Amino acid sequence: MRLVRTVDLLERARKGDHAAVGRLITLVENDLCGQPTGQAREIAIAVARFPQQAMVLGITGPPGVGKSTTTSALVAALRAQGDRIGVLAVDPSSPFSGGAVLGDRIRMGEHSADDGVFIRSMATRGQLGGLAAAVPMAVRLLDTAGCDWIIVETVGVGQSEIDVMALADTTLVILAPGMGDGIQAAKAGILEIADLLVVNKADRQGADQVVRDLRYRQNLSPRGAWRLPIVKTVASRGDGLTELLEEIRGHRNWLDASGEGVRRRIEHAKACIVEISVVHSRQRFGSLHSDAVTALAHEVVAGRLDPFTAADRLALQR
Amino acid sequence: MRLVRTVDLLERARKGDHAAVGRLITLVENDLCGQPTGQAREIAIAVARFPQQAMVLGITGPPGVGKSTTTSALVAALRAQGDRIGVLAVDPSSPFSGGAVLGDRIRMGEHSADDGVFIRSMATRGQLGGLAAAVPMAVRLLDTAGCDWIIVETVGVGQSEIDVMALADTTLVILAPGMGDGIQAAKAGILEIADLLVVNKADRQGADQVVRDLRYRQNLSPRGAWRLPIVKTVASRGDGLTELLEEIRGHRNWLDASGEGVRRRIEHAKACIVEISVVHSRQRFGSLHSDAVTALAHEVVAGRLDPFTAADRLALQR
Numbered sequence: 280m281r282l283v284r285t286v287d288l289l290e291r292a293r294k295g296d297h298a299a300v301g302r303l304i305t306l307v308e309n310d311l312c313g314q315p316t317g318q319a320r321e322i323a324i325a326v327a328r329f330p331q332q333a334m335v336l337g338i339t340g341p342p343g344v345g346k347s348t349t350t351s352a353l354v355a356a357l358r359a360q361g362d363r364i365g366v367l368a369v370d371p372s373s374p375f376s377g378g379a380v381l382g383d384r385i386r387m388g389e390h391s392a393d394d395g396v397f398i399r400s401m402a403t404r405g406q407l408g409g410l411a412a413a414v415p416m417a418v419r420l421l422d423t424a425g426c427d428w429i430i431v432e433t434v435g436v437g438q439s440e441i442d443v444m445a446l447a448d449t450t451l452v453i454l455a456p457g458m459g460d461g462i463q464a465a466k467a468g469i470l471e472i473a474d475l476l477v478v479n480k481a482d483r484q485g486a487d488q489v490v491r492d493l494r495y496r497q498n499l500s501p502r503g504a505w506r507l508p509i510v511k512t513v514a515s516r517g518d519g520l521t522e523l524l525e526e527i528r529g530h531r532n533w534l535d536a537s538g539e540g541v542r543r544r545i546e547h548a549k550a551c552i553v554e555i556s557v558v559h560s561r562q563r564f565g566s567l568h569s570d571a572v573t574a575l576a577h578e579v580v581a582g583r584l585d586p587f588t589a590a591d592r593l594a595l596q597r
Numbered sequence: 598m599r600l601v602r603t604v605d606l607l608e609r610a611r612k613g614d615h616a617a618v619g620r621l622i623t624l625v626e627n628d629l630c631g632q633p634t635g636q637a638r639e640i641a642i643a644v645a646r647f648p649q650q651a652m653v654l655g656i657t658g659p660p661g662v663g664k665s666t667t668t669s670a671l672v673a674a675l676r677a678q679g680d681r682i683g684v685l686a687v688d689p690s691s692p693f694s695g696g697a698v699l700g701d702r703i704r705m706g707e708h709s710a711d712d713g714v715f716i717r718s719m720a721t722r723g724q725l726g727g728l729a730a731a732v733p734m735a736v737r738l739l740d741t742a743g744c745d746w747i748i749v750e751t752v753g754v755g756q757s758e759i760d761v762m763a764l765a766d767t768t769l770v771i772l773a774p775g776m777g778d779g780i781q782a783a784k785a786g787i788l789e790i791a792d793l794l795v796v797n798k799a800d801r802q803g804a805d806q807v808v809r810d811l812r813y814r815q816n817l818s819p820r821g822a823w824r825l826p827i828v829k830t831v832a833s834r835g836d837g838l839t840e841l842l843e844e845i846r847g848h849r850n851w852l853d854a855s856g857e858g859v860r861r862r863i864e865h866a867k868a869c870i871v872e873i874s875v876v877h878s879r880q881r882f883g884s885l886h887s888d889a890v891t892a893l894a895h896e897v898v899a900g901r902l903d904p905f906t907a908a909d910r911l912a913l914q915r
Binding site: 319320323324326327328329330331415541544545546548549551552553555556557559560561564572573575576577579580581582583584585586587588589590593594 | 648866879890898911
């Protein structure tokens with residue numbers, strides 16, 4: 280019964296049915312981030328035979344730099360060429376940020392009536408970790424539904440955002456002038472995952488200074504590798520979008536020509552397999568052996584056992 | 598050689614040596630959140646025989662409500678009684694928030710020269726998940742070093758914060774008037790983990806409305822269970838601190854009298870064992886079988902295998 284429904288939803292999703300895609304993503308989220316149902320596996324097995332066609336763009340950066348505005352502008356530019364686009368707005372840091380994400384979605388409102396654009400928010404649901412496995416599956420579903428581009432946008436600049444970006448073919452890191460510490464913070468780690476650096480709100484004072492700061496990192500790129508372009512945009516009025524799209528295409532060509540594209544897809548698949556393994560471990564350790572864990576916890580609280588030895592014993596009981 | 602150093606550090610930590618405690622926490626963080634060294638296990642085995650003496654206070658709430666100010670005021674009040682206090686400022690959402698946490702620490706500056714107060718920031722280091730195992734170990738180390746109270750303060754209101762709070766005997770959720778969506782967001786889930794509700798900045802307009810909103814939740818408490826007090830504070834000038842401390846002591850007595858205290862410690866130990874198991878799984882799946890994962894990833898990218906079946910095969914290879 281359940282299998283039939285999943286298969287039926289997939290058939291509808293393959294025809295581009297938005298509601299079916301949304302329902303499938305919810306089933307995946309519920310299974311991997313909430314109570315296990317086994318449906319994510321069913322869906323994964325069913326979509327595995329369709330090779331990934333879509334390009335995946337990751338968009339990240341500190342709060343307030345204009346990630347959603349840039350996403351919206353990119354969607355408009357890609358739609359103008361007739362491409363179909365999926366947008367996943369991922370908030371890895373909180374299950375409670377529906378408001379913030381919703382705000383972003385409202386700004387994307389201009390595309391919400393467009394049948395060629397699928398927009399979806401994803402956030403953790405109770406259990407951390409599952410999201411890192413659920414997002415790649417949502418990407419696969421959007422791909423199966425015929426999207427040419429899938430934009431994965433994250434709300435912050437933390438480690439979770441970096442983990443989420445372990446599925447993008449091309450990662451855009453967006454900065455803006457006047458963000459102060461935000462940019463300093465971003466520099467600490469998130470620039471390392473950038474394929475394209477975007478300085479948005481480039482009409483504001485300080486934009487050139489941000490560009491100069493970024494040149495330093497650009498110059499660190501090893502010879503022969505990707506040259507890490509810096510693109511200035513004013514996404515709210517579409518300035519710089521043509522250049523940005525050109526650089527995205529340039530990166531795509533480089534991915535193909537250098538073999539890096541295939542290498543990345545394999546790295547993404549590795550990350551996905553490991554995340555699924557971790558989700559399984561957590562489910563197994565946390566629920567299946569609940570009585571065993573309780574007995575071990577009593578020993579730990581009594582000072583007769585350390586939690587590492589307890590974990591070893593738990594592993595032996597599987 | 599390594600074992601000797603850990604044991605030596607622990608001996609110094611037992612005498613209240615701050616530098617030794619700090620070094621031990623770093624060793625635990627590096628092991629569980631970075632490259633595995635096995636030192637967290639050594640340390641856990643060595644501290645297991647000392648039963649936990651300290652009370653653990655969790656402090657959380659949306660950004661801007663005055664969590665650090667409240668922590669600082671609590672530290673001052675507890676120090677006035679001669680108690681020794683450990684403070685762990687945990688940022689589960691980001692490895693890059695050194696700035697924000699540092700800002701909080703500067704506000705705690707009044708206590709930084711006090712030998713009876715140990716202050717430490719903890720953040721993710723590259724790998725998500727390890728933190729949920731590292732924080733309980735840091736608590737155990739502070740306890741071993743003679744702290745009477747350990748305050749664990751988190752920066753946000755996300756699932757990670759809730760997970761981190763799975764080690765507190767008493768959890769304070771702090772709100773403030775004028776936070777708008779922040780409070781709405783917080784209501785969605787974080788109130789459920791509160792033992793004490795604190796309305797800080799109670800001299801500001803809207804404080805009474807916040808209290809009224811919270812009464813609703815207070816009235817949901819089951820009969821016979823903890824009554825979930827609401828305390829109004831102006832932490833910046835110490836207002837309400839006496840009442841807050843009284844309620845904290847009241848909760849402590851209730852934990853003892855009801856048996857809930859022991860039950861919670863067992864739940865915390867369970868969570869810790871599961872988190873260590875998950876860290877081990879991630880380390881094992883991600884590194885030990887690196888070649889195996891790569892081979893499976895090739896199959897997934899080629900469309901010959903789904904990632905769930907790949908994860909099953911990986912599990913069989915352990």
